[in-house]
Amino acid sequence: MSNSQIPRVLSGMRPTGQLHLGNYHGALRNWIELQQSHDGYFFVADWHALTTGYEDTSQLQANIRSMLIDWLAAGLDPQRVTIFIQSQVPEHAELHLLLSMVTPLGWLERVPTFKDQQVQLKDRDLATYGFLGYPLLQSADILLYRPGFVPVGEDQVAHVEITREVARRFNHLYGGGPEFEVRIRQALKLLSGADRATYQELRRTYQETGRAEALDGIRDLLERQPPRVDAAARALLVDYPHGASARILPEPQVLLTRTPKVPGLDGRKMSKSYGNTIGLREDPDVVARKLRTMQTDPARVRREDPGEPTKCPVWDLHQIYSDEPTREWAAAGCRSAGIGCLDCKKPVVDAIVGEVTRMRERARPFEQDPGSLDELVRDGARRAREVAGATLADVRRVMHLTREGAP
Numbered sequence: 148m149s150n151s152q153i154p155r156v157l158s159g160m161r162p163t164g165q166l167h168l169g170n171y172h173g174a175l176r177n178w179i180e181l182q183q184s185h186d187g188y189f190f191v192a193d194w195h196a197l198t199t200g201y202e203d204t205s206q207l208q209a210n211i212r213s214m215l216i217d218w219l220a221a222g223l224d225p226q227r228v229t230i231f232i233q234s235q236v237p238e239h240a241e242l243h244l245l246l247s248m249v250t251p252l253g254w255l256e257r258v259p260t261f262k263d264q265q266v267q268l269k270d271r272d273l274a275t276y277g278f279l280g281y282p283l284l285q286s287a288d289i290l291l292y293r294p295g296f297v298p299v300g301e302d303q304v305a306h307v308e309i310t311r312e313v314a315r316r317f318n319h320l321y322g323g324g325p326e327f328e329v330r331i332r333q334a335l336k337l338l339s340g341a342d343r344a345t346y347q348e349l350r351r352t353y354q355e356t357g358r359a360e361a362l363d364g365i366r367d368l369l370e371r372q373p374p375r376v377d378a379a380a381r382a383l384l385v386d387y388p389h390g391a392s393a394r395i396l397p398e399p400q401v402l403l404t405r406t407p408k409v410p411g412l413d414g415r416k417m418s419k420s421y422g423n424t425i426g427l428r429e430d431p432d433v434v435a436r437k438l439r440t441m442q443t444d445p446a447r448v449r450r451e452d453p454g455e456p457t458k459c460p461v462w463d464l465h466q467i468y469s470d471e472p473t474r475e476w477a478a479a480g481c482r483s484a485g486i487g488c489l490d491c492k493k494p495v496v497d498a499i500v501g502e503v504t505r506m507r508e509r510a511r512p513f514e515q516d517p518g519s520l521d522e523l524v525r526d527g528a529r530r531a532r533e534v535a536g537a538t539l540a541d542v543r544r545v546m547h548l549t550r551e552g553a554p
């Protein structure tokens with residue numbers, strides 16, 4: 148459940164249809180771990196799918212639903228986190244538009260994936276406004292929820308960096324001025340008299356001595372506040388000791404996700420484009436068959452030939468699915484030719500088949516009752532819009548797009 152006291156994380160995924168084990172270990176498993184300790188917002192980035200796949204959108208709805216079911220099957224829990232579809236929260240589009248007014252073109256042109264993807268996806272015309280702007284749409288996606296952290300892999304760090312730059316620029320342009328003082332006064336009024344005095348004392352200490360403990364004291368004080376001291380007021384009061392401008396859009400931190408290597412059936416990276424995947428909800432018999440015929444160390448032509456686990460993709464699966472004694476058994480058996488490849492694969496086959504079977508069971512209620520999925524994302528969009536709407540109200544106000552005091 149949403150909780151303002153625990154750190155918020157936000158992440159999204161483009162709807163590409165059925166997910167495979169590479170997607171699961173690459174991002175989804177991390178989300179599921181994060182939901183235990185964070186206030187999670189996870190969204191289907193359907194507008195992002197259009198930035199490179201705008202010509203044929205006929206599969207978009209099917210892909211969205213399939214991916215949502217995969218998330219739930221993998222264990223993402225809508226009781227703990229907010230799951231929604233980007234296009235059902237129009238605030239993303241408005242913030243994207245407003246940020247586009249202040250973002251220099253050069254920032255977008257130098258995002259590494261801008262040039263890379265144009266080269267990689269040569270068959271598509273990506274000389275579009277939407278494609279150039281997609282990192283900024285991502286910035287809007289993130290900043291709307293004012294998350295503390297964005298879980299990303301190495302390749303996405305540049306996107307979070309541009310988000311931080313955009314936030315900094317926005318705050319610099321619109322976070323100061325006399326209005327800031329008014330807002331500070333309003334935020335301070337939300338504290339009790341005693342807490343207000345403690346806050347002012349800590350702020351003075353920090354400004355006079357620069358001691359980090361004073362800032363920690365302020366954070367502790369704010370963490371103890373009741374819900375009426377909302378996220379915006381807390382962000383303001385955390386910033387106030389630093390100077391006279393507000394972080395309307397706080398800069399998120401990167402939460403680097405370490406991902407295991409997930410080999411496909413042919414030994415290359417698991418990827419839909421290589422046709423070497425195992426789907427999260429694939430038939431267990433098919434999964435077992437695929438794994439039994441999976442590529443191994445090419446040096447093991449016959450049963451009696453010794454092999455080298457580090458040259459075998461099955462070994463990478465052992466890293467993910469097997470415990471230490473099993474790995475030792477597999478490595479020793481491989482190098483001595485004491486076991487055959489089918490023996491070696493068995494623990495991996497059992498683990499993956501078990502995992503896929505559990506996911507299929509968790510998916511079944513949503514497959515059987517499509518309305519429950521609609522309801523789930525409707526509720527997610529409602530919850531997301533509450534947070535996004537509050538941020539956008541602040542953004543509109545500081546940009547003077549709403550009249551001060553207007554309802």
Ligand code: SF4
Binds near residue numbers: 459477481487489491
């Ligand atoms: S015994 Fe195991 S690690 Fe060795 S080649 Fe066969 S499958 Fe790979």
